[in-house]
Amino acid sequence: MSELIDNISSSAEAMTKKLVTLRRDLHMHPELRFGEKRTADIVAKRMEKLGLNVRTGVGETGVVAVLRGAKRGKCVALRADMDAIGIQDHKEVNYKSTVPKVTHACGHDAHVTVACGVAEVLAKMQKSIPGMVVFLFQPGEEIGLEGRSGAAAMIEAGALKRPSPEAVFGFHCWPGFKAGTVGVAEGPAMAGADSITFHVYGEGAHAGTPHLGRDAILAMSQCIVSLYHIIPRNLPPSENTTLHFGIVRGGISRAILADRVTAIGTLRTLNRQTRSLMKQRIGETISNICSAYDLGSEIKWTLGIPPVINNKDLTRLVRQASHDVLGKRRTIEVAHCPMTAEDFTLFIQDRPGFHLKLGVADAKTGRCHPLHHNRFDIDEKALPTGVKVLSLALLRYLGAE
Ligand SMILES: [Zn+2]
Ligand SMILES: [Zn+2]
The missing domain is CATH 3.40.630.10 (Zn peptidases)
Incomplete structure (x- = not known):
């Protein structure tokens, strides 16, 4: 020594x-x-x-x-x-x-x-x-x-x-x-960790007349399920990336279609390329699903740390x-x-x-x-x-x- x-x-x-x-x-x-x-x-x-x-x-x-x-x-x-x-x-x-x-x-x-x-x-x-x-x-x-x-x-x-x-x-x-x-x-x-908040905007209606409104909770459910499919179908299995939504808020009554739902989550990535690919795919998934349901959407990224x-x-x-x-x-x-x-x-x-x-x-x-x-x-x-x-x-x- x-x-x-x-x-x-x-x-x-x-x-x-x-x-x-x-x-x-x-x-x-x-x-x-x-x-x-x-x-x-x-x-x-x-x-x-x-x-x-x-x-x-x-x-x-x-x-x-x-x-x-x-x-x-x-x-x-x-x-x-x-x-x-x-x-x-x-x-x-x-x-x-x-x-x-x-x-x-x-x-x-x-x-x-x-x-x-x-x-x-x-x-x-x-x-x-x-x-x-x-x-x-x-x-x-x-x-x-x-x-x-x-x-x-x-x-x-x-x-x-x-x-x-x-x-x-x-x-x-x-x-x-x-x-x-x-x-x-x-x-x-x-x-690296980033924070995402997205809103889905629909139109309220009575649960008995759902065809008169646009249900933000239904579109939000589709969004979350599809977002969780982005990683296994867009990145190689060896690539460590995590997307998690820990908060979903929306709706005011059991018998009313929700006109606005918000989800808050975090994206964890290990390199710049994956980070930008994920941001692009997440954005496309949310806006395409929402337009398929004739709903509006808005995404806000808070860039965290690399x-x-x-x-x-x-x-x-x-x-x-x-x-x-x-x-x-x-x-x-x-x-x-x-x-x-x-x-x-x-x-x-x-x-x-x-x-x-x-x-x-x-x-x-x-x-x-x-x-x-x-x-x-x-x-x-x-x-x-x-x-x-x-x-x-x-x-x-x-x-x-
Ligand atoms: Zn700690
Ligand atoms: Zn610590």
């Missing part, structure tokens, strides 16, 4: 207890999007104590901390999101959430903890680091497809300027992999770092891109990026509740694992070895 790997491994192992204490403290005091005041305060104080240059209030509650190495070199960033989600914690552990209806069920408490750990490992090596490492502590990742996300807010507030990172690394707790392992994937790592695409060179770099610090057996090649989305992608639109899957399932049994489950919890062995892989990856990117 090289001296660098040795140093990283022993510092990460030595801080395990500290990492667990921090993670549990954050877990007990979760904060919702753009309300991460306590979390941001803890982060800022820790970063200042480590000697980093700290900017707070970057995109409301975001924190940017810059570690300047003793030598000149490149600039790289690590992003960690800080917010919790609005559900009740149903776990029975002594570090359960103390805030009603707010829980770290997406593991962002672990993200903040791991990033703080990486900053501590690197701060100790400041004298031998060429270049700079920017830590991006982001608010408001759990926005869904409505409203401005924390990544967008931070970028607008100048988080990627002075200094401007040449590459950005990110990571997410991954319940599908055991603690002590990480997952790497070249290319698509998270889906997919997270892992850069080839950075993937190689992280894979090798993981092989070296964890071992090949603990480095999982991710075969299928999940169809969840991550606003991390906004940080890597103009520069290469890499997003790591940090295994958090029970290291022995492999059990773990899914993300956003009201009993979601992690095996805390994942914390030093994340610190090791990410510290080595960042240092190698800067050429510290």
Whole structure:
């Protein structure tokens, strides 16, 4: 083992207890999007104590901390999101959430903890680091497809300027992999997500005289069934794409033809071509069905976020770092891109990026509740694992070895 790997491994192992204490403290005091005041305060104080240059209030509650190495070199960033989600914690552990209806069920408490750990490992090596490492502590990742996300807010507030990172690394707790392992994937790592709302306009009439009206519910039913046929008949079976309508609203009475029905859904794709083909086919399907029924229609797309695409060179770099610090057996090649989305992608639109899957399932049994489950919890062995892989990856990117 090289001296660098040795140093990283022993510092990460030595801080395990500290990492667990921090993670549990954050877990007990979760904060919702753009309300991460306590979390941001803890982060800022820790970063200042480590000697980093700290900017707070970057995109409301975001924190940017810059570690300047003793030598000149490149600039790289690590992003960690800080917010919790609005559900009740149903776990029975002594570090359960103390805030009603707010829980770290997406593991962002672990993200903040791991990033703080990486900053501590690197701060100790400041004298031998060429270049700079920017830590991006982001608010408001759990926005869904409505409203401005924390990544967008931070970028607008100048988080990627002075200094401007040449590459950005990110990571997410991954319940599908055991603690002590990480997952790497070249290319698509998270889906792009768009939101669609469409209205079908008909004409009301008494249920006893349906020929005098135009039934929007009937046309809507046909639309939904046909829309779900677009993917299997327009895309190759190997292409991961998801279309789902979670809300359908319309009608006022059991005996009246509905004159207006609205459906709201989400489209998840992994590349630009599929995204535009799907938008075209969805539009054609809705308007053709509605005209066949002599009804009007209107479609509104809210363009969400593009997919997270892992850069080839950075993937190689992280894979090798993981092989070296964890071992090949603990480095999982991710075969299928999940169809969840991550606003991390906004940080890597103009520069290469890499997003790591940090295994958090029970290291022995492999059990773990899914993300956003009201009993979601992690095996805390994942914390030093994340610190090791990410510290080595960042240092190698800067050429510290
Ligand atoms: Zn989440
Ligand atoms: Zn998350």
